Amino acid sequence: MRVLGILGSPHKDGGSAQLLLSALKAAEKEGAKTEIVSVYDGEIKPCIGCIHNEEPVCKFPCIFDDFGKSILEKINQADGLIFSTPIYWFAPSGPLKILIDRITCLENMISYGEPSYMEGKVVGAIAVGADAGGPWTCGYLITTFTSMGAIIPPWGIAYSYKGNKAIWDDKALMDVINIGLLVIKMIKLLKRGEKSQLTYIDNKNLLNEIRSEVLKELKHIKEFENYGRKTISRGNI
Template identity: 45%
Template sequence: MKPLIVLLSASERKYGSSSQLLHIAAEGVRDAQGEFEIVHLSDHTIKSCIGCASDEEKFCKYPCLIQDDDFNMIASKLIQAQGFVIATPVYWYAPNGTLKHFIDRLTSLENMIDHAGKSLLEGKVAGFIAAGLDSGVMMAISYLIVALNSMGVHIVPWSMAYTHSQDPTEDLQAIMDAYNVGILVTKTARIFMNSEPVGYEPNVDVGRLKRKAEQIKREFEVQRKLRINSFEFSQ
């Protein structure tokens, strides 16, 4: 079975720099013997998150409560896939608004840990592409890494590519990096397909861990007092 990688483009400009690099990543997926589907968020309606989890956690689950847009359909593609690559233009040092709405709505998949025992993104593999100026590319990618890792997604080493150029064909480093994003996400996804699931363990003996934490605190308090005494002795 070949890994399925969703290539998610956030740009309103399908011909823009981030979209061009995403197609280079597709070459990497293909050469790594994976399958891919390109999804343009600009072809779909993604409404903003309504924050139902802040009212009661039980309301935040997949499928999302918002039913009159395309989020649940696109999210189902991520659930079925083994990995994904997200490409975004940089708008004021961050991903664009459409992608931000989409990431916020992915909370419905992550929150399934409270309903089904695991995040529906757990075990997926992700890579990232950004196009923009200055430090904005790294700020946008860093945001995506932190958000998705917090949802249970594996972040692959060297899984980012970025360009400051409006013509990425002139940015050979970005082309090479984007190609490797596709390869590395695909190869890592294949490894996880054939291995024991690795994820967050919610069913733990919290009482035992709390007692252990209190024991550690007492032991460290002894060390702290000995250190303070050494300061007083040296005066």
């Protein structure tokens, strides 16, 4: 069970590094093998949007052979990911945003008849600043990753506005420890179960079947609408 910590900060001992290390240490106590990479440790070329070309060529591995590629490979192999970023203008740092753009190549495997390579990974998000902005930053991150097929565990976000003193922010520290524990616990539960069941299905027959059932039911709802304020009436309730 591999958990990859992705640091979005230029400061390796700053608040976001402190909390990321803490989350990973908690994951290790539950048996995770962990690693940290920093988006500031090498060149990550900006995504050039191949996906919008007429013949899309956006697939894993990305066309760029740079430091970003090595991070994408580590992401691909991980069961869980914990992102930790400084809050730069209410959002992840620029280099982390570039990495996120590049992660598109893992998700876009769906255009090649495969599942998203991000599907079923468990993702947590941490943000640290000297001001507010944590919820927006973390909310942005988990919205992006659920849209790529990742799972967000309970209590999947944490933030501190204590900057370099984040390690002394007990509330935030307890929150990130829980992120570490819950990411790994969720991975374990899914391994015992069958993670493969959590794949996105693309099934036109099911789509048409459900659409016709809904259209039929909606007619019924209209008939009952005049009887005043009431919960939608359905057969199985």
